[in-house]
Amino acid sequence: xxxxxxxxxxxxxxxxxxxxxxxxxxxxxxxxxxxxxxxxxxxxxxxxxxxxxxxxxxxxxxxxxxxxxxxxxxxxxxxxxxxxxxxxxxxxxxxxxxxxxxxxxxxxxxxxxxxxxxxxxxxxxxxxxxxxxxxxxxxxxxxxxxxxxxxxxxxxxxxxxxxxxxxxxxxxxxxxxxxxxxxxxxxxxxxxxxxxxxxxxxxxxxxxxxxxxxxxxxxxxxxxxxxxxxxxxxxxxxxxxxxxxxxxxxxxxxxxxxxxxxxxxxxxxxxxxxxxxxxxxxxxxxxxxxxxxxxxxxxxxxxxxxxxxxxxxxxxxxxxxxxxxxxxxxxxxxxxxxxxxxxxxxxxxxxxxxxxxxxxxxxxxxxxxxxxxxxxxxxxxxxxxxxxxxxxxxxxxxxxxxxxxxxxxxxxxxxxxxxxxxxxxxxxxxxxxxxxxxxxxxxxxxxxxxxxxxxxxxxxxxxxxxxxxxxxxxxxxxxxxxxxxxxxxx
Amino acid sequence: xxxxxxxxxxxxxxxxxxxxxxxxxxxxxxxxxxxxxxxxxxxxxxxxxxxxxxxxxxxxxxxxxxxxxxxxxxxxxxxxxxxxxxxxxxxxxxxxxxxxxxxxxxxxxxxxxxxxxxxxxxxxxxxxxxxxxxxxxxxxxxxxxxxxxxxxxxxxxxxxxxxxxxxxxxxxxxxxxxxxxxxxxxxxxxxxxxxxxxxxxxxxxxxxxxxxxxxxxxxxxxxxxxxxxxxxxxxxxxxxxxxxxxxxxxxxxxxxxxxxxxxxxxxxxxxxxxxxxxxxxxxxxxxxxxxxxxxxxxxxxxxxxxxxxxxxxxxxxxxxxxxxxxxxxxxxxxxxxxxxxxxxxxxxxxxxxxxxxxxxxxxxxxxxxxxxxxxxxxxxxxxxxxxxxxxxxxxxxxxxxxxxxxxxxxxxxxxxxxxxxxxxxxxxxxxxxxxxxxxxxxxxxxxxxxxxxxxxxxxxxxxxxxxxxxxxxxxxxxxxxxxxxxxxxx
Numbered sequence: 001x002x003x004x005x006x007x008x009x010x011x012x013x014x015x016x017x018x019x020x021x022x023x024x025x026x027x028x029x030x031x032x033x034x035x036x037x038x039x040x041x042x043x044x045x046x047x048x049x050x051x052x053x054x055x056x057x058x059x060x061x062x063x064x065x066x067x068x069x070x071x072x073x074x075x076x077x078x079x080x081x082x083x084x085x086x087x088x089x090x091x092x093x094x095x096x097x098x099x100x101x102x103x104x105x106x107x108x109x110x111x112x113x114x115x116x117x118x119x120x121x122x123x124x125x126x127x128x129x130x131x132x133x134x135x136x137x138x139x140x141x142x143x144x145x146x147x148x149x150x151x152x153x154x155x156x157x158x159x160x161x162x163x164x165x166x167x168x169x170x171x172x173x174x175x176x177x178x179x180x181x182x183x184x185x186x187x188x189x190x191x192x193x194x195x196x197x198x199x200x201x202x203x204x205x206x207x208x209x210x211x212x213x214x215x216x217x218x219x220x221x222x223x224x225x226x227x228x229x230x231x232x233x234x235x236x237x238x239x240x241x242x243x244x245x246x247x248x249x250x251x252x253x254x255x256x257x258x259x260x261x262x263x264x265x266x267x268x269x270x271x272x273x274x275x276x277x278x279x280x281x282x283x284x285x286x287x288x289x290x291x292x293x294x295x296x297x298x299x300x301x302x303x304x305x306x307x308x309x310x311x312x313x314x315x316x317x318x319x320x321x322x323x324x325x326x327x328x329x330x331x332x333x334x335x336x337x338x339x340x341x342x343x344x345x346x347x348x349x350x351x352x353x354x355x356x357x358x359x360x361x362x363x364x365x366x367x368x369x370x371x372x373x374x375x376x377x378x379x380x381x382x383x384x385x386x387x388x389x390x391x392x393x394x395x396x397x398x399x400x401x402x403x404x405x406x407x408x409x410x411x412x413x414x415x416x417x418x419x420x421x422x423x424x425x426x427x428x429x430x431x432x433x434x435x436x437x438x439x440x441x442x443x444x445x446x447x448x449x450x451x452x453x454x455x456x457x458x459x460x461x462x463x464x465x466x467x468x469x470x471x472x473x474x475x476x477x478x479x480x481x482x483x484x485x486x487x488x489x490x
Numbered sequence: 491x492x493x494x495x496x497x498x499x500x501x502x503x504x505x506x507x508x509x510x511x512x513x514x515x516x517x518x519x520x521x522x523x524x525x526x527x528x529x530x531x532x533x534x535x536x537x538x539x540x541x542x543x544x545x546x547x548x549x550x551x552x553x554x555x556x557x558x559x560x561x562x563x564x565x566x567x568x569x570x571x572x573x574x575x576x577x578x579x580x581x582x583x584x585x586x587x588x589x590x591x592x593x594x595x596x597x598x599x600x601x602x603x604x605x606x607x608x609x610x611x612x613x614x615x616x617x618x619x620x621x622x623x624x625x626x627x628x629x630x631x632x633x634x635x636x637x638x639x640x641x642x643x644x645x646x647x648x649x650x651x652x653x654x655x656x657x658x659x660x661x662x663x664x665x666x667x668x669x670x671x672x673x674x675x676x677x678x679x680x681x682x683x684x685x686x687x688x689x690x691x692x693x694x695x696x697x698x699x700x701x702x703x704x705x706x707x708x709x710x711x712x713x714x715x716x717x718x719x720x721x722x723x724x725x726x727x728x729x730x731x732x733x734x735x736x737x738x739x740x741x742x743x744x745x746x747x748x749x750x751x752x753x754x755x756x757x758x759x760x761x762x763x764x765x766x767x768x769x770x771x772x773x774x775x776x777x778x779x780x781x782x783x784x785x786x787x788x789x790x791x792x793x794x795x796x797x798x799x800x801x802x803x804x805x806x807x808x809x810x811x812x813x814x815x816x817x818x819x820x821x822x823x824x825x826x827x828x829x830x831x832x833x834x835x836x837x838x839x840x841x842x843x844x845x846x847x848x849x850x851x852x853x854x855x856x857x858x859x860x861x862x863x864x865x866x867x868x869x870x871x872x873x874x875x876x877x878x879x880x881x882x883x884x885x886x887x888x889x890x891x892x893x894x895x896x897x898x899x900x901x902x903x904x905x906x907x908x909x910x911x912x913x914x915x916x917x918x919x920x921x922x923x924x925x926x927x928x929x930x931x932x933x934x935x936x937x938x939x940x941x942x943x944x945x946x947x948x949x950x951x952x953x954x955x956x957x958x959x960x961x962x963x964x965x966x967x968x969x970x971x972x973x974x975x976x977x978x979x980x
């Protein structure tokens with residue numbers, strides 16, 4: 001096994017030579033020609049500007065461009081590309097919309113970026129079975145637009161920072177193990193992916209639940225689908241996903257309310273969940289965030305810890321849910337309860353939440369945003385939120401807090417001057433400390449953004465030596481040469 | 491690697507010798523003494539009657555007793571037992587309540603059965619976080635009894651054939667990837683296990699989501715929890731499970747109704763799901779099953795395809811759900827709609843469903859029951875149900891049908907005379923054909939019972955050569971000597 005992990009020197013291309021040559025020429029003309037032979041010349045680029053576009057995501061990890069970018073047109077081409085790169089010892093980096101937040105597409109060892117967005121068909125829709133098969137170029141919004149008249153939707157990962165307008169690809173969301181505001185009711189990608197088509201590093205095609213299968217549940221062998229969801233491109237390239245759809249709710253009601261303390265907001269959340277009110281979204285914004293929203297969007301919201309709620313159901317059911325929620329909230333000292341039924345009214349009510357990212361950025365114009373992503377057992381939320389606010393002060397950082405409080409997951413949006421390396425270091429140190437605080441409270445360093453480049457040490461602390469060893473063994477089994485998105489996760 | 495898979499000949503015990511000796515003496519006195527040194531003499535047995543009790547589950551797979559049974563008292567002992575057995579090349583078979591249905595505990599290569607039922611503590615309950623940590627001896631009923639006054643319950647896997655009284659262990663259910671009647675609303679074990687403590691074959695202890703972690707969601711590294719749920723004891727021994735709890739519903743309503751055809755019953759189910767009625771259970775019984783129930787329980791139900799439904803929620807929400815469901819059902823030609831609110835009334839209404847297994851057995855006294863377990867996309871249910879009924883006739887078999895129709899999962903309960911080997915062969919051939927029919931309709935050969943001994947060929951057909959190769963690689967990585975519950979799944 002060990003010999004496989006050493007640099008290969010056979011074939012068209014020398015791995016050693018690859019590393020020692022300049023960026024531009026690292027791949028060699030012969031290899032680039034071989035890529036073109038697979039996908040056609042127009043679908044290969046080694047232009048600096050293109051490579052740079054593909055060397056970063058929306059995070060602050062520095063751009064590390066691949067040596068070439070290719071756009072396969074179908075899964076057969078993906079298989080040939082993978083086999084070609086793998087055979088030649090060239091790293092492979094899968095690329096969707098580039099909207100990740102943990103540097104998952106940075107080409108830390110160079111290599112070939114496989115941009116899958118040209119494969120953008122909705123391959124199969126089975127409304128009666130609540131399932132759909134999408135290629136990796138299909139985004140969440142594109143799918144939901146397609147489904148609009150079918151009475152179905154895909155609810156995972158709406159409205160998550162950084163950019164509420166960001167429209168990730170569904171296969172990318174599967175690779176990340178993403179979730180978002182609706183997961184308290186509808187679950188995460190882990191819960192909503194039924195099957196994946198994956199091109200393994202060898203170029204072989206794996207259907208994690210068997211080809212064409214789209215059952216709701218199974219106990220047949222090892223859960224390969226679950227293994228690839230959240231693997232961040234380090235085990236193979238996801239070339240199609242079978243997703244579970246949900247019926248569009250008959251009606252939607254939005255609500256907001258303010259609390260005297262973080263504890264009161266979290267207690268209300270726990271009580272709402274304990275009362276089995278099937279809340280669809282329950283989002284927390286701290287008073288700094290609310291203040292930022294007021295300034296940014298000229299709102300007049302209470303500057304206090306605030307919950308934003310959304311309910312899905314029949315009109316009659318919603319009336320009851322809202323009433324029960326209001327009772328619980330008032331019992332916990334909540335006030336300024338407002339609610340809205342119509343779409344426009346709901347948008348107005350949720351404006352603060354919708355604009356949270358930009359409102360945060362506006363606190364310090366010219367700064368960039370960095371979002372943390374810890375998740376803890378819900379009972380530990382008040383404790384860690386209070387700690388986080390103290391830490392912000394101690395580290396002299398500006399940050400707002402917004403959270404998927406029903407899941408115990410929250411983001412601290414930190415403002416950082418990209419020209420100030422010292423501040424950047426403080427942001428990194430703060431984020432690492434926050435990760436450790438979450439771990440100390442039985443939580444995870446990432447609820448939905450993934451490990452990527454920056455949280456590998458935290459992952460080790462989170463899963464322990466045996467967990468890490470097991471993950472490394474799985475990686476070595478499925479990617480013995482370590483070429484699938486190297487440097488990520490492990 | 492290859493050398494590890496060959497019989498080991500070092501240490502106390504020779505693997506070759508192990509295979510060639512008679513059953514009774516296969517382990518050798520020295521090895522049995524070593525087992526006793528770990529768990530204490532009273533917790534090791536090589537008595538024939540004990541070994542036989544542990545050589546079978548509730549299925550019709552023939553008894554294949556282990557060479558010894560041990561009862562560890564804690565996880566530390568489990569680790570030492572695993573290391574001892576593995577070091578000596580002795581197969582390890584984890585044992586919970588023995589209520590499996592696919593021969594998962596049969597010791598096909600002999601070895602040591604590790605009975606985990608003495609580890610029966612509820613280690614930690616966190617009501618605010620909706621989570622609990624249980625040892626492998628804790629059964630579903632024991633947990634729910636413990637939770638009774640807390641307003642919480644664990645809903646997975648209630649009321650599943652064969653025996654509605656069967657009370658599986660929760661860790662065994664995790665190992666099987668079990669589900670049951672409530673999964674249409676609450677999900678399966680895959681959805682409700684948050685973390686597992688697993689003793690690996692080496693004796694090392696793995697916490698699949700990290701030690702003590704109990705968050706609701708995570709995107710941290712590979713989903714090891716998902717890999718071990720459903721692994722049927724072939725990758726390690728589950729010694730604790732962290733489970734997700736749910737609030738006890740405020741009220742429950744049960745309902746039943748009859749249909750002119752299978753299609754009408756399935757159409758109603760699809761329409762109920764499309765209308766987003768949050769039905770908690772939706773069970774199908776065919777007319778043969780209903781007839782059997784009438785005879786067995788002296789009922790007077792319609793002899794027709796029938797749905798049994800259950801709704802959980804507030805009283806007001808339930809009234810609306812029942813009304814909508816009734817509208818949908820009448821629209822699809824359903825009739826004889828009855829519903830019941832109080833516990834006793836509900837029991838009476840659901841008597842047919844509760845007694846389905848025994849009513850089936852009573853169709854041919856002296857016969858044993860065998861349950862199939864296919865699951866298909868819900869739209870294909872009518873087709874496969876009609877085919878199944880034709881097949882029953884063609885194979886001259888008596889069988890009833892009961893299904894978790896909201897998931898597309900159904901069981902055909904076949905009656906077989908244990909003294910008639912020819913009939914047993916027909917049952918096996920029928921079950922295999924039914925498995926293939928499900929595969930042809932994009933389904934799975936097992937929705938919730940697992941692969942065990944009998945469905946390994948079907949698993950290959952289901953996941954294909956690359957899927958099987960990937961599963962074999964994972965197995966070889968985590969169990970290089972192939973000693974963890976050998977002969978199962980793969």
